[in-house]
Amino acid sequence: xxxxxxxxxxxxxxxxxxxxxxxxxxxxxxxxxxxxxxxxxxxxxxxxxxxxxxxxxxxxxxxxxxxxxxxxxxxxxxxxxxxxxxxxxxxxxxxxxxxxxxxxxxxxxxxxxxxxxxxxxxxxxxxxxxxxxxxxxxxxxxxxxxxxxxxxxxxxxxxxxxxxxxxxxxxxxxxxxxxxxxxxxxxxxxxxxxxxxxxxxxxxxxxxxxxxxxxxxxxxxxxxxxxxxxxxxxxxxxxxxxxxxxxxxxxxxxxxxxxxxx
Amino acid sequence: xxxxxxxxxxxxxxxxxxxxxxxxxxxxxxxxxxxxxxxxxxxxxxxxxxxxxxxxxxxxxxxxxxxxxxxxxxxxxxxxxxxxxxxxxxxxxxxxxxxxxxxxxxxxxxxxxxxxxxxxxxxxxxxxxxxxxxxxxxxxxxxxxxxxxxxxxxxxxxxxxxxxxxxxxxxxxxxxxxxxxxxxxxxxxxxxxxxxxxxxxxxxxxxxxxxxxxxxxxxxxxxxxxxxxxxxxxxxxxxxxxxxxxxxxxxxxxxxxxxxxxxxxxxxxxxxxxxxxxxxxxxxxxxxxxxxxxxxxxxxxxxxxxxxxxxxxxxxxxxxxxxxxxxxxxxxxxxxxxxxxxxxxxxxxxxxxxxxxxxxxxxxxxxxxxxxxxxxxxxxxxxxxxxxxxxxxxxxxxxxxxxxxxxxxxxxxxxxxxxxxxxxxxxxxxxxxxxxxxxxxxxxxxxxxxxxxxxxxxxxxxxxxxxxxxxxxxxxxxxxxxxxxxxxxxxxxxxxxxxxxxxxxxxxxxxxxxxxxxxxxxxxxxxxxxxxxxxxxxxxxxxxxxxxxxxxxxxxxxxxxxxxxxxxxxxxxxxxxx
Numbered sequence: 001x002x003x004x005x006x007x008x009x010x011x012x013x014x015x016x017x018x019x020x021x022x023x024x025x026x027x028x029x030x031x032x033x034x035x036x037x038x039x040x041x042x043x044x045x046x047x048x049x050x051x052x053x054x055x056x057x058x059x060x061x062x063x064x065x066x067x068x069x070x071x072x073x074x075x076x077x078x079x080x081x082x083x084x085x086x087x088x089x090x091x092x093x094x095x096x097x098x099x100x101x102x103x104x105x106x107x108x109x110x111x112x113x114x115x116x117x118x119x120x121x122x123x124x125x126x127x128x129x130x131x132x133x134x135x136x137x138x139x140x141x142x143x144x145x146x147x148x149x150x151x152x153x154x155x156x157x158x159x160x161x162x163x164x165x166x167x168x169x170x171x172x173x174x175x176x177x178x179x180x181x182x183x184x185x186x187x188x189x190x191x192x193x194x195x196x197x198x199x200x201x202x203x204x205x206x207x208x209x210x211x212x213x214x215x216x217x218x219x220x221x222x223x224x225x226x227x228x229x230x231x232x233x234x235x236x237x238x239x240x241x242x243x244x245x246x247x248x249x250x251x252x253x254x255x256x257x258x259x260x261x262x
Numbered sequence: 263x264x265x266x267x268x269x270x271x272x273x274x275x276x277x278x279x280x281x282x283x284x285x286x287x288x289x290x291x292x293x294x295x296x297x298x299x300x301x302x303x304x305x306x307x308x309x310x311x312x313x314x315x316x317x318x319x320x321x322x323x324x325x326x327x328x329x330x331x332x333x334x335x336x337x338x339x340x341x342x343x344x345x346x347x348x349x350x351x352x353x354x355x356x357x358x359x360x361x362x363x364x365x366x367x368x369x370x371x372x373x374x375x376x377x378x379x380x381x382x383x384x385x386x387x388x389x390x391x392x393x394x395x396x397x398x399x400x401x402x403x404x405x406x407x408x409x410x411x412x413x414x415x416x417x418x419x420x421x422x423x424x425x426x427x428x429x430x431x432x433x434x435x436x437x438x439x440x441x442x443x444x445x446x447x448x449x450x451x452x453x454x455x456x457x458x459x460x461x462x463x464x465x466x467x468x469x470x471x472x473x474x475x476x477x478x479x480x481x482x483x484x485x486x487x488x489x490x491x492x493x494x495x496x497x498x499x500x501x502x503x504x505x506x507x508x509x510x511x512x513x514x515x516x517x518x519x520x521x522x523x524x525x526x527x528x529x530x531x532x533x534x535x536x537x538x539x540x541x542x543x544x545x546x547x548x549x550x551x552x553x554x555x556x557x558x559x560x561x562x563x564x565x566x567x568x569x570x571x572x573x574x575x576x577x578x579x580x581x582x583x584x585x586x587x588x589x590x591x592x593x594x595x596x597x598x599x600x601x602x603x604x605x606x607x608x609x610x611x612x613x614x615x616x617x618x619x620x621x622x623x624x625x626x627x628x629x630x631x632x633x634x635x636x637x638x639x640x641x642x643x644x645x646x647x648x649x650x651x652x653x654x655x656x657x658x659x660x661x662x663x664x665x666x667x668x669x670x671x672x673x674x675x676x677x678x679x680x681x682x683x684x685x686x687x688x689x690x691x692x693x694x695x696x697x698x699x700x701x702x703x704x705x706x707x708x709x710x711x712x713x714x715x716x717x718x719x720x721x722x723x724x725x726x727x728x729x730x731x732x733x734x735x736x737x738x739x740x741x742x743x744x745x746x747x748x749x750x751x752x753x754x755x756x757x758x759x760x761x762x763x764x765x766x767x768x769x770x771x772x773x774x775x776x777x778x779x780x781x782x783x784x785x786x787x788x789x790x791x792x793x794x795x796x797x798x799x800x801x802x803x804x805x806x807x808x809x810x811x812x813x814x815x816x817x818x819x820x821x822x823x824x825x826x827x828x829x830x831x832x833x834x835x836x837x838x839x840x
Contacts, residue, residue: 084669119629120629121626121629121630121688154623154624155623155624156624157624194574197619198619220575220576221575221576223576224572224575224576225576227576228569231567232617243566246576250576
């Protein structure tokens with residue numbers, strides 16, 4: 001079940017998963033209202049407590065016994081997504097969706113499916129899902145959903161639209177005044193800088209990366225971009241300063257334990 | 263990209279735990295687009311090819327880093343019959359690095375049939391070998407072989423009668439150490455072929471380093487923690503000898519690194535050949551050529567500022583395979599590199615003025631490659647639709663690698679990407695490419711003269727395989743072009759450093775005659791282009807290495823040789839072999 005991208009396509013991963021023996025036993029119920037299973041709530045609490053291995057075993061058991069439960073399939077997908085088995089997770093999410101049942105996390109399905117589709121190399125599917133999620137998301141929407149939309153648009157070379165999406169993510173994160181969310185959205189500032197550089201707006205890109213550096217002074221990726229932007233602007237002293245900091249951070253990041261291999 | 267996945271990561275569980283109850287709704291369909299119609303097709307032609315070589319490069323399973331790179335392959339027209347033959351230098355084992363089973367030379371008899379002619383070739387090379395470079399070092403019209411070895415490298419001079427002579431000592435070559443790849447090009451702009459050799463690290467088989475850890479698993483040691491070596495530049499003095507550049511020379515004080523591959527062409531757009539070195543786990547080097555004809559050589563290392571040293575996020579990569587193409591149709595070379603597993607391959611696209619941007623994601627090449635550990639790579643129009651596709655050989659270095667333990671298997675399939683509207687789409691419907699192997703080096707060439715690009719691939723401690731391109735050449739147009747410079751004033755017979763611009767109506771393409779190769783191997787001096795439907799004639803502009811240009815018209819489905827003499831340019835044509 002730890003399937004990543006194999007010699008078949010990412011698309012095929014999910015397709016294969018949907019017809020394997022375990023999955024083929026799923027019989028869609030005729031009604032959207034089926035009896036639940038109390039173990040799902042137990043599993044959810046295990047996850048909340050950070051007890052992932054136990055939760056994984058529990059949901060494996062539940063979904064094997066109750067493949068007709070959308071919520072069980074959803075959590076099975078979530079476990080796999082957490083293990084970065086995105087293609088495989090997507091297959092379980094699709095089953096959860098196709099069962100057409102109500103469950104508390106139902107509205108989040110497109111969000112998760114979007115991330116899994118993105119990491120499975122299915123940007124078109126990711127775009128459909130994240131658009132659906134953002135279209136129905138209650139206010140205030142999640143910053144990282146806009147961030148994902150920005151990534152998808154950036155990858156598709158839709159630069160102006162990507163910039164809007166990253167700006168939305170930033171706006172939501174900053175408005176939240178939640179330090180953790182703001183820190184988390186440092187990556188949106190970084191990615192916004194990438195977009196602005198591609199658009200040739202190097203000064204704006206510099207502003208974006210400066211904010212990223214302010215939020216996360218130890219983020220070497222931000223310092224590397226700061227060096228790159230200064231360098232391309234011909235600002236050699238500033239470029240040298242950024243490069244020195246980037247190299248300092250890089251040397252700190254080299255894990256001594258990795259010495260001898262990679 | 264390694265760092266992209268780090269920085270763009272989400273933590274899925276947390277959001278669920280924060281979620282409020284919602285109404286259940288039916289989600290949209292998430293089926294993917296239909297796969298492209300199959301158009302790239304290869305068959306395994308090894309059995310009938312006459313190539314029966316199982317290479318040796320250490321033991322299986324590998325226990326030391328010396329045993330994981332595999333050996334190279336060279337395309338060399340040693341008998342000057344117009345097709346390229348194969349030279350496989352082969353390796354040895356830790357028990358005796360000087361006496362392996364020996365190199366092999368296979369003569370191309372046409373129709374993907376080869377004959378082993380090693381016995382009568384004078385080649386008695388048995389040292390543990392890695393890369394090969396091919397070039398006519400003395401301008402006598404015969405291609406010579408430079409073999410990068412663990413131990414002194416070797417220069418085999420082609421005597422023109424089907425035999426080779428080891429001239430390492432008299433030529434001034436043959437430095438000790440571990441060389442990985444080598445490339446010929448006229449770096450000092452004096453008309454002969456100079457030599458650049460990448461070197462890896464200091465390794466003593468009698469005192470090997472202890473095992474190390476990777477993802478919590480005990481694996482072979484290196485490269486980190488082992489002493490890197492400086493690459494070497496040898497200036498061709500034009501009299502059959504080379505001078506090793508040392509301290510104070512323009513390419514004599516090179517920073518030691520874990521060099522694995524090299525590509526030499528004009529990366530900066532100033533008409534002079536630059537040197538790109540792919541380094542393992544350390545920053546790549548780009549030596550910008552600032553030389554002027556008739557003046558002392560001058561080079562500046564500009565890898566960092568060019569953008570080619572790192573990925574988008576400033577991380578170093580492994581950079582085994584290098585492939586060159588103009589993927590964004592701006593007539594400038596773009597650089598693809600293959601990398602370690604859990605990292606992605608990288609597509610550096612020229613932004614002009616010698617600046618490169620990592621645009622791997624925009625070209626669809628990022629996420630798909632993360633489970634693969636890539637080696638030899640090549641951009642070629644395998645399906646003859648007018649744009650270049652991408653082929654990447656794969657296989658892990660750690661025998662312990664599995665999907666469960668390292669997110670990557672030991673034996674891996676070849677990755678083939680079809681170019682579709684400036685985005686590369688994986689092709690999975692060719693069974694021969696889907697077979698798992700421990701592939702390392704490869705060469706790309708129209709070996710059977712039918713107009714399409716075939717592939718010879720070398721597996722670590724496995725058979726050399728011949729993959730025949732099955733594209734239907736009769737329906738789709740193509741041209742191949744070879745350059746020959748017969749002027750007395752140059753020894754650069756195959757015009758290494760030349761650039762070709764091809765045009766037909768709205769269609770344009772660019773090809774480079776570059777030094778270096780896919781990985782520990784060489785690019786053939788054959789420039790190939792598939793043509794869009796309906797194109798029956800191609801206008802070609804050749805920019806020769808000395809800055810001269812010539813114009814030619816080549817009918818589709820022809821193999822052209824453009825010969826430059828003192829007074830003229832002559833084009834000879836030959837139709838496809840059937």
